[in-house]
Amino acid sequence: NAGVTQTPKFQVLKTGQSMTLQCAQDMNHNSMYWYRQDPGMGLRLIYYSASEGTTDKGEVPNGYNVSRLNKREFSLRLESAAPSQTSVYFCASTYERGLGTDTQYFGPGTRLTVL
Amino acid sequence: QQPVQSPQAVILREGEDAVINCSSSKALYSVHWYRQKHGEAPVFLMILLKGGEQKGHEKISASFNEKKQQSSLYLTASQLSYSGTYFCGTASNSGYALNFGKGTSLLVTP
Numbered sequence: 241n242a243g244v245t246q247t248p249k250f251q252v253l254k255t256g257q258s259m260t261l262q263c264a265q266d267m268n269h270n271s272m273y274w275y276r277q278d279p280g281m282g283l284r285l286i287y288y289s290a291s292e293g294t295t296d297k298g299e300v301p302n303g304y305n306v307s308r309l310n311k312r313e314f315s316l317r318l319e320s321a322a323p324s325q326t327s328v329y330f331c332a333s334t335y336e337r338g339l340g341t342d343t344q345y346f347g348p349g350t351r352l353t354v355l
Numbered sequence: 356q357q358p359v360q361s362p363q364a365v366i367l368r369e370g371e372d373a374v375i376n377c378s379s380s381k382a383l384y385s386v387h388w389y390r391q392k393h394g395e396a397p398v399f400l401m402i403l404l405k406g407g408e409q410k411g412h413e414k415i416s417a418s419f420n421e422k423k424q425q426s427s428l429y430l431t432a433s434q435l436s437y438s439g440t441y442f443c444g445t446a447s448n449s450g451y452a453l454n455f456g457k458g459t460s461l462l463v464t465p
Contacts, residue, residue: 273453275455280457281457282357282442282455282456282457282458283397283442283444283455284455285452285453285454288452298452299452299454330396330397340384340385340404340446341385341402341404341410342402343399343402343410344387344389344399344444344453345399346396346397346398347396348395348396349395349396
């Protein structure tokens with residue numbers, strides 16, 4: 241039982257390049273989330289998927305797109321990377337559809353630098 | 356809307372106690388607490404629900420004042436392993452978004 245896994249762990253991009261961050265969970269969770277973490281800012285929600293087949297914008301969705309490929313996988317795509325997207329990206333999941341009463345499990349993070 | 360945490364940072368000697376506070380301007384359904392060590396992912400500590408239910412580690416205690424939209428995390432007899440950044444996350448009655456505070460950095464020294 242690996243929990244929540246993310247690939248890659250580290251990535252360096254040039255401005256304008258595109259990439260996809262992958263996230264998978266093997267806990268049969270219904271909801272999945274993408275956060276970014278910047279120094280002194282805490283965790284900010286980018287997008288979430290309350291259940292398979294649905295996605296919704298979070299607090300900071302501009303410049304990102306997501307795909308809930310199936311129940312296990314939730315990917316985050318940067319179409320044209322910008323230096324402002326330099327951050328640590330965390331994927332998380334919960335069994336419950338929604339965050340009110342359920343523990344959130346985080347992946348190890350992807351550290352992205354955009355030059 | 357992002358909850359406000361206080362203090363921003365605290366330094367303790369091993370064995371001392373600390374309280375970390377989290378407040379919101381919105382009515383809350385639940386408050387979540389996580390701890391993050393440098394370079395690692397946040398780890399679940401506790402959930403406090405409207406109505407009084409709590410889920411979490413036995414050695415961690417916290418309170419949730421629904422009327423004041425505030426929560427406090429109590430760290431007693433601190434150990435070196437308690438060092439890290441503590442985040443509160445709040446969920447309101449509407450939607451699925453969990454809003455995290457900016458974090459409280461805790462350092463426990465020998």
